[in-house]
Amino acid sequence: MTDAAASAETPVRVESCELCIVGAGLAGVNALFVASRYLSRSQRIILIDRRDRCGGMWVxxxxxxRLHQPHGLFTAGNIKWTLGQDRSYLATKDEVLAHFEHCLEVVEQRVRVDEYFGWTLESQDESDAIVRLTCTSSDGELMVVQAQRVIKAGGFGVMPNDPLEISSARITSVSPDFCDMRGDAMRASDAPVWIVGGGKTAMDTAHTLITEYPGREVNLVAGSGTFFSDRDRLFPVGSRRWWGGRLATDVFTELGRRFDGTNETDVATWLRTTYGTWLTPTTANYLLGLLSESENKTIADGLNQVIMDHVVDAVDRDGDIDLVMRSGSTEKVQPGSWIVNCTGYLLRGDPPPPYEPYVSDSGAIVSLQPRSATFHLTSYMGYFLTHLLFLNKLREVPLYELDALDLRNKSNAALPYVLGSLAIHNLSLVVDSTPNRVFLDCGIDLDRWYPLPRRMIATTRFMLTRRRRREHLRRTLDTVRERFDVRCGPLGS
Ligand SMILES: Cc1cc2nc3c(=O)[nH]c(=O)nc-3n(C[C@H](O)[C@H](O)[C@H](O)COP(=O)(O)OP(=O)(O)OC[C@H]3O[C@@H](n4cnc5c(N)ncnc54)[C@H](O)[C@@H]3O)c2cc1C
Incomplete structure (x- = not known):
């Protein structure tokens, strides 16, 4: 029998549902939470993820x-954590994954969710008001899902990093994703460690090594440097929650007011000096990461050396090992040293995913990914866009979409400030088109760190000025579109 004849005889499994969510990371579970507010138990939801459990990149x-924000602010909708830790506690990976499971359990008390972990969406096709998704399981089984609506929450495609490829066999090149800094191999060695990268993973890695192995030589090759938002200033603890710090809405609004689409250097300087913390002499990057002053100090004090350059290789030369930098300079490295690849995960898709609008022409397919970003974080996209979808307003509200991947390639420096302006612009439109409960249930709203009276003041200020400010934000985003020739505007522009 030919393969074609065999496949013609194999019945393809077909599942039908009201809503199919592809991606069970933070964006997907927020979409699921919102859907559970609109659907009844008799309306089936199918949740698909190629990973074998929920949690997305955290798996x-x-x-x-560890989470870089206080754990309560990382959730689906209004679902509370069950950890019993202080509100400022930064949850570990296992605790984050357990919270994802808890979120699923809570949602499943309201609606029927059929989970398909280990399944990958391969292709989609839409006709006669039905979306057909062709999916394959990890063991090669085929399934077609027929859905009235689909939310594709693939996020920024974060996958584990491989070790850096280096020529010398006399040093060990590892990736944090496959080598735990607290594990036996690292503990058994007292050789120097070279961390390559300057972002959140590099800081987590440096902090772990410095606190686990006091006195060990830990070096940082930090590229062009990164600054972080200072957690102490954005999330002050104790009574300072009543009078200290600054609410996220205020910071974003101020950022949106200052940025005009051309002055990212000035805005970065303002943000860094007002709310930032950093340890490298230059800080060309800002990736919305958080670090506390004490973490920053522990790392800065514990590092042996900080080099502002990019590692390209490690080579054996005349009996020595040279770490070769992009600038052409070299650094002697002791045999047996470790190189840890902390060069980052976000927006690195290779090849880049194709552009897909955040909502299809028919309004049935929502796509949450960087080529048509509507907020700075996918969790907000999952939460707000799903509300607009079920309110039948997603095609009606003139949200701006940004090709964040294209902009990153053209101007990494402008990207965070464009995302900030985009988020505030779109948020002001969502506020005008959705009922109050959308905001009351939004547990990922960072303002929730603060007591209610302070939140109410910030919200009132935002509400009073949003229309006027929206005009400025729109001009800023239009300037970005013209200046960088990137997709940055309403759907179809
Ligand atoms: C190292 C690191 C640390 C971070 N720390 C924080 C932090 O402390 N706080 C914070 O708020 N954010 C943090 N982030 C950002 C983080 O990525 C987001 O918070 C969030 O977890 C992303 O969720 P997501 O659902 O958008 O994407 P993901 O978590 O990547 O989930 C997307 C899911 O979609 C699935 N998927 C994609 N395509 C398909 C397909 N075709 N078929 C089936 N399944 C598919 C993937 O398997 C994946 O499970 C961190 C990111 C990194 C890389």
Missing amino acids: DTYDYV
């Missing part, structure tokens, strides 16, 4: 990762 990122 296979490095073991010593």
Whole structure:
């Protein structure tokens, strides 16, 4: 029998549902939470993810990762954590994954969710008001899902990093995703460690090494440097929650007011000096990461050396090992040293995913990914766009979309400030088109760190000025579109 004849005889499994969500990371579970507010128990939801459990990138990122924001603010909708820790506690990877499971359980008390973990969406096709998704399981089974609506929450495609490829066999090149800094191999060695990268993973790695192995030589090759938002200033603890710090809405609004689409250097300087913390002499990057002053000090004090350059290789030369930098300079490295690849995960898709609008022409397919970003974080996209979808307003509200991947390639420096302006612009439109409960249930709103009276003042200020400010934000985003020739505007522009 030919393969074609065999496949013609194999019945393809077909599942039908009201809503199919592809991606069970933070964006997907927020979409699921919102859907559970609109659908009844008799309306079936199918949840698909190629990973074998929910949690998205948290499933296979490095073991010593911790949340960088207070744990209560990382959730689906209004679902509370059950950890019983202080509100400022930074949850570990296992705790984050357990919270994802808890979120699923809570949602499943309201609606029927059929989970398909280990399944990958391969292709889609839309006709006669039905979306057909062709999916394959990890063991090669085929399934077609017929859905009235689909939310594709693939996020920024974060996958584990490989070790850096280096020529010398006399040093060990590792990736945090496959080598726990607290593990036996690292503990058994007292050789120097060279961390390559300057972002959140590099800081987590440096902090872990410095606190686990006091006195060990830890070096940082930090590229062009990164600054972080200072957690102490954005999330002050104790009574300072009543009078200290600054609410996220205020910071974003001020950022949006200052940025005009051309002055990212000035805005970065303002943000860094007002709310930032950093340890490298230059800080060309800002990736919305958080670090506390004490973490920053521990790392800065514990590092042996900080080099502002990019590692390209490690080579054996005349009996020595040279770490070769992009600038052409070299650094002697002791045999047996470790090189840890902390060069980052976000927006690195290779090849880049194709552009897909955040909502299809028919309004049935929502796509949450960087080529048509509507907020700075996918969790907000999952939360707000799903509300607009079920309110039948997603095609009606003139949200701006940004090709964040294209902009990153053209101007990494402008990207965070464009995302900030985009988020505030779109948020002001969502406020005008959705009921109050959308905001009352939004547990990922960082303002929730603060007591209610302070939140109410910030909200009132935002509400009073949003229309006027929206005009400025729109001009800023239009300037970005013209200046960088990137997609940045309403759907179809
Ligand atoms: C190292 C690191 C640390 C971070 N720390 C924080 C932090 O402390 N706080 C914070 O708020 N954010 C943090 N982030 C950002 C983080 O990426 C987001 O918070 C969030 O977890 C992303 O969720 P997501 O659902 O958009 O994407 P993901 O978590 O990547 O989930 C997307 C899911 O979609 C699935 N998928 C994609 N395509 C398909 C397909 N075709 N078929 C089936 N399944 C598919 C993937 O398997 C994946 O599970 C961190 C990121 C990194 C890389």
